[in-house]
Structures are given as structure tokens and as C-alpha cells.
Amino acid sequence: MKQKINLSLMTLSVLAIFVTMFCLTSVYYNLFQEQVRKDLKIEARMLSETGISRLVENQGFIGDEEIRITWISQDGQVLYDNDVDTHYLTNHLDREEVKAAFETGFGESVRESDTMNMRTFYYAVLLEDGTVLRVSTRARSLVSVFFSAFPVMILILLVILGLCLVLSHLLTRQLLEPIREMAEDLENVPATSTYSELSPFLDRIREQHEDILAAARSRQDFTANVSHELKTPITAISGYAELIENRMVDEKQQIKFAGDIRKNADRLVSLINDIIRLSELDYGGGTLDFTSVDLYEVAEERIELLRTNAGRKNVSLILTGSSCMVTSNRSLLIELIDNLVQNAIRYNIPNGSVNILVEQRGGNAVLQVSDTGIGIPKADQSRVFERFYRVDKSRSRETGGTGLGLAIVKHIVELHQGTIRLESEMGKGTKIRIEL
Ligand code: ADP
Numbered sequence: 001m002k003q004k005i006n007l008s009l010m011t012l013s014v015l016a017i018f019v020t021m022f023c024l025t026s027v028y029y030n031l032f033q034e035q036v037r038k039d040l041k042i043e044a045r046m047l048s049e050t051g052i053s054r055l056v057e058n059q060g061f062i063g064d065e066e067i068r069i070t071w072i073s074q075d076g077q078v079l080y081d082n083d084v085d086t087h088y089l090t091n092h093l094d095r096e097e098v099k100a101a102f103e104t105g106f107g108e109s110v111r112e113s114d115t116m117n118m119r120t121f122y123y124a125v126l127l128e129d130g131t132v133l134r135v136s137t138r139a140r141s142l143v144s145v146f147f148s149a150f151p152v153m154i155l156i157l158l159v160i161l162g163l164c165l166v167l168s169h170l171l172t173r174q175l176l177e178p179i180r181e182m183a184e185d186l187e188n189v190p191a192t193s194t195y196s197e198l199s200p201f202l203d204r205i206r207e208q209h210e211d212i213l214a215a216a217r218s219r220q221d222f223t224a225n226v227s228h229e230l231k232t233p234i235t236a237i238s239g240y241a242e243l244i245e246n247r248m249v250d251e252k253q254q255i256k257f258a259g260d261i262r263k264n265a266d267r268l269v270s271l272i273n274d275i276i277r278l279s280e281l282d283y284g285g286g287t288l289d290f291t292s293v294d295l296y297e298v299a300e301e302r303i304e305l306l307r308t309n310a311g312r313k314n315v316s317l318i319l320t321g322s323s324c325m326v327t328s329n330r331s332l333l334i335e336l337i338d339n340l341v342q343n344a345i346r347y348n349i350p351n352g353s354v355n356i357l358v359e360q361r362g363g364n365a366v367l368q369v370s371d372t373g374i375g376i377p378k379a380d381q382s383r384v385f386e387r388f389y390r391v392d393k394s395r396s397r398e399t400g401g402t403g404l405g406l407a408i409v410k411h412i413v414e415l416h417q418g419t420i421r422l423e424s425e426m427g428k429g430t431k432i433r434i435e436l
Helices: 002-050 052-059 096-104 142-148 150-184 196-245 251-287 295-312 330-346 393-398 405-415
Strands: 067-072 078-081 106-112 118-126 132-140 291-294 316-321 325-328 353-361 364-371 419-425 429-435
Touching: 002 052, 002 067, 002 106, 002 118, 002 132, 002 142, 002 150, 052 067, 052 078, 096 106, 096 118, 096 132, 132 142, 142 150, 150 196, 196 251, 251 405, 291 295, 291 330, 295 316, 295 325, 295 330, 295 353, 295 364, 325 330, 330 353, 330 364, 330 405, 330 429, 405 419, 405 429
Parallel strands: 316 353
Antiparallel strands: 067 078, 067 132, 106 118, 118 132, 291 325, 353 364, 364 429, 419 429
16 A cells, blocks of 8 residues: 555656646747747847848948848848858748748748757848848757756656655555554444545444354354253263163163163254254255255155154144245255144144145245144244244253254255244244245
């Protein structure tokens, strides 16, 4: 940034100096040219009024070294010239200013010298006796004046470049200081910072910073929860095994304890499966293959498998709707249906029912699972999708819940950029509607 500002400032000043110099020189040169012309005109008028022939006869030399005076006869012969011997001069009728003077009474012209360094200004006037008097003077050309100003220009340039160096150093320091301060302490940057242009950038950084912190916190919470959840069944398994090992239980109890050990082991397996599923969704969700899948067909298949489980609790499963194609991954859909239907069975009442509806609605696939269960209190409804959040911990555990089912559901729906709507009334039931 410093280098960039430095370079821009320098380029700008070099350009500015050249342009200003050129413009100024041109303006002054034009003024100077005007003055030269005016002077020549006055000189010519004065000489013509005094009478050139008389002057020539009386003085032999007229004018000064700066001004050349030429007197031309009607046929173009040079009668007098104060600079060059008339013998060497050719006929002057072809000279632009002389021609004009013969025709209109006066003539003007400017001619560049061979080297381009000098210009000669001519003014010719027709005298009363029909001859022409021409005065001329030499002056430096614009290019020559411009180049003669070069050394001064270079000197000014060097001074300005030096100033630019100092200025750009100060400027960048001043410009970058607030940014440096912000970078040092992102958390405490005032809402209205020095650069309003940076506000969206800052907001975005702050947002990302907060997201990262939140993600880190949730990962920490998750790890703590996982450890806690795993510890419970393992402690139970270890306890039961110890009792059997020490022959502290009779044969009948042993069978019960073996059952408890199996239940806790099953719980561990489901927990681990859910944790693996969640981390797969976290890291590999985007790499899953998405194809066209019939949601109704998958639902039909899963419900058949879950019917036994539902039957054990006297809960009936009813599937309605029709074939519904969705761009998805079959295993994700299985996960989605299983989690929702299992919850609807788990938190149902004896002789309750679960209605599963699959339909196409406005270009979206709809999966709606409604049960006649215990319902979810209003205060918990927004939290049940959090990892390990349970309304009734013991009921969830007793029925084989892990507290991760709805978190997985939410994750899968997000992968499809879909929506979830939950409606629930205590004692009446719960309805979860998903649109993919
Ligand atoms: P769990 O494995 O405990 O069922 P979930 O993440 O699937 O975990 O659900 C979180 C909590 O939401 C459950 O513990 C339960 O309290 C509540 N819940 C989920 N589905 C239902 C439902 N259909 N009826 C009543 N409560 C439910």
C-alpha cells in the first residue's frame, strides 16, 4: 500500500509538473509572440512615417541589431537591407508578407529557422511611393523556450519527488493506523470506525469471528456431552459385570443383568452410530451422491420395518400420499424417516397412531409425520433440534433415544436447503412437516 501510494503520488506530480510547465510556457510564449508582432508593427509604422528613403540617404544604417529592416522596390528588388548586402538578396516578391503588403497594404508572417530553434517574425507595409518596407526580428521558438526551462523543471521535480516520499510515508501511516488498531483488537472496534467503507468488511469479520467462536463452543459442549452420554452406559455395564463376576447375584438375576448389559451396549451402539452420522454430515455431507429418489417408496419400505417396533407399543403406522420424486440421497432419506417415525412411536401413548404423509406440493417434496403422543411443551419446541437436548431425559433413555435424532434430521434438511415446521400440543400430539 505504501509503495502504491508513493508511486501514484510521484507519477501524479511528474505529470502535473510537465503539463503545468508546458501550458504555462505556451501561454507565455503566445503573449510574447503577440508582443513581438506588435513591436514590429509599431517599428514599421514609425519608419514608414519618418520616410525610409530619407533615412537611408542620411544615415546609411538604420534600426538596430535586433531588428532587420528591408526596403523592397515595386518589382521586388531589395533596395536596402541593414543586415545583408543587397547584392546577395534575391527578388522578394515571393515572400509571403511582401506579397500581402503589395496586395492589401500590409503583410505578416512567421518562419521557422532551419534548426527549429529560432523563429523569424516579419511585418511588411506598403509605402506611399509604392515600395514596401519590411521589418523582422528573430525570437526563440516554443520548443527551444520549453527545453531551456528543463534544468529548472528537473530541479523542481526533484524537490517535489522528495516531498512526495515524505508525504506518502506520513499519509500511509495515517491511513493505515486505524486499520492496524482494528486488527490488533477486533473485538473492541467501535461500531462507527474511522472508515465507514470498512464497516461491511468489519461486520463480516466480526460475524465470522463470532461464528467460529460459537462453533468452537458448540464443539466443546458436544464433546463434553458425548463423554457424559458414553460414560453412563459404560458405568452401568461395568457395574453389572462386576456383580456377576463376584457372584453376588443369583442365576435368575444374572439373566436380568445380562439383559441390562445388552440394553446398555445397544444404547452405546446407537449413540456411537448417531455421533458418527452427525460427524459424517458435518464433514462429508456435501460429497454425498444426490440422485432422483422416490420419497414415498422409501417411506413405504421403512414403515414396514418399523411396524414391528410400533406394534410392540400398540401404535399403528398409517402412510398416505403418492409417489414423490426428490433429488436426494437414499441413505439420508432413510435416516430422516427413521428418526421422525421412531420419535413419533417413542413419545406416543398406548393405542396411539402415527400418520405419515408424503406428497408433492408446489415443486417441493413434503414429508409430514404426525402423532397422537405426549406433545412437546412450547418452551422446548425451539430447542429439540439441538444436539442432546431432551424434554424428558429418562423417557428418552428408557425408550432408546440418544438425543441426537432431531439434530440429524435438521442437518439433513439443511443439506437439501429445505424447511422444517414443528407444531405440537401437550397431550394431543406432535406434527413435524418437512419440505425438501
Ligand atoms: P431422542 O433420541 O431423545 O428422541 P431427538 O433429538 O430425536 O432425541 O428428540 C429430542 C427431544 O424432543 C426428545 O428427547 C423428546 O423429548 C422430544 N421429541 C422428539 N420427537 C417428539 C415427538 N414426536 N413427541 C414428543 N416429543 C418429541
